[in-house]
Amino acid sequence: MVEFYYQFGDERHAVSLVRKEDHFEVTVRGRTYTAKAREIKQGFFQLNVDGALHKCCVARDGVQRHVFFDSQVFRLEKVEALLDPNQFAKLSGDIKSPISGKVVAVKVADGDKVEANQVLVVIEAMKMEYQVKSPFAGTVTKVHHKALDQVDIGAKLVEVMEAE
DSSP states (O other): OEEEEEEETTEEEEEEEEEOSSOEEEEETTEEEEEEEEEEETTEEEEEETTEEEEEEEEEETTEEEEEETTEEEEEEEEOTTOOGGGSOOOOSEEEOSSOEEEEEEOOOTTOEEOTTOEEEEEEETTEEEEEEOSSSEEEEEEOOOTTOEEOTTOEEEEEEEOO
């Protein structure tokens, strides 16, 4: 069994992973899922979770992972198991592109107030649209790209200052 912790927003989640003969048992928030994964190409996976098929893409950005799952983007950060939640680093307000692609929509402008999980930018890659969302409520301080721009993975899209 492998156990690790991820921070999503201000919440820390323990993830337990047990390898079985032909699948994994993954436990998150007290619920256990049966999962099989097949890497289609580097960073792109086909997942079978409890019998349902899903596509998933995982992109690395330092210690953060951008996980695209069912048309949603999750910014996760691996944390040390013994850290007190008050010691977690705040998520950066630099919202970066978790994938290379074309910006098809910019939903905010400099100075806009945004809510947590509000869509900021939509990126198209491999005929799929990915919504890049704000990790917290705040104010947009800078938009770096416009519709039709090509962006690389890790390109800074938007800067958001967290509300106090």
